[in-house]
Amino acid sequence: MAKGMGAEPASLLGMFEGQPQGMRMNYYPPCWQADQVLGLSPHSDACGLTILLQKKDVQGLQVKRDGKWFAVDALDGALIVNVGDVLEILSNGKFRSAEHRAVIHQNTERISVAVFHQPCQDLIVGPLPEFVKGDKVRYRSTSYRDFLTQFLKAKLDGKNHLEKLKL
Numbered sequence: 001m002a003k004g005m006g007a008e009p010a011s012l013l014g015m016f017e018g019q020p021q022g023m024r025m026n027y028y029p030p031c032w033q034a035d036q037v038l039g040l041s042p043h044s045d046a047c048g049l050t051i052l053l054q055k056k057d058v059q060g061l062q063v064k065r066d067g068k069w070f071a072v073d074a075l076d077g078a079l080i081v082n083v084g085d086v087l088e089i090l091s092n093g094k095f096r097s098a099e100h101r102a103v104i105h106q107n108t109e110r111i112s113v114a115v116f117h118q119p120c121q122d123l124i125v126g127p128l129p130e131f132v133k134g135d136k137v138r139y140r141s142t143s144y145r146d147f148l149t150q151f152l153k154a155k156l157d158g159k160n161h162l163e164k165l166k167l
């Protein structure tokens with residue numbers, strides 16, 4: 001990904017190599033009021049990259065693009081890769097974290113498994129010079145520990161937690 005943006009691969013690799021990965025298993029039971037509730041509120045993930053496995057044939061993940069929600073096909077055995085907030089900050093906005101949510105169904109349960117690739121908790125996360133180059137710095141720097149704490153403390157609310165870091 002770094003190469004695609006004209007940066008050294010080592011610039012991003014160094015942030016995530018050997019660092020912890022978190023895993024969350026999401027279980028969405030059927031709900032008779034499925035059209036009135038969400039399984040998971042809109043958010044972007046507070047990590048570098050997320051790799052997501054969905055139970056085959058049961059759609060539920062939606063991503064927001066240009067203000068509209070789009071369903072992501074649940075293909076058998078396919079992994080979905082989502083850009084997280086840390087990658088958006090490090091790349092000075094060249095990569096955008098994916099705003100997403102999960103809907104549920106009236107008669108069918110759904111399961112997904114997300115693996116979050118995180119940087120070291122002590123890392124100061126801010127735009128990397130290689131990604132800023134002639135551009136202006138677009139995000140305030142913060143420690144990953146603080147960013148994650150704020151994210152976990154607040155209710156899921158789209159990309160608001162990231163907006164607060166924008167300059």
Ligand SMILES: O=C(O)CCC(=O)C(=O)O
Nearest residue numbers: 024026045061102112114
């Ligand atoms: O269930 C899904 O497809 C999405 C899960 C998710 O966004 C998450 O665990 O952060």
Ligand SMILES: [Fe+2]
Nearest residue numbers: 043044045100
């Ligand atoms: Fe997520």
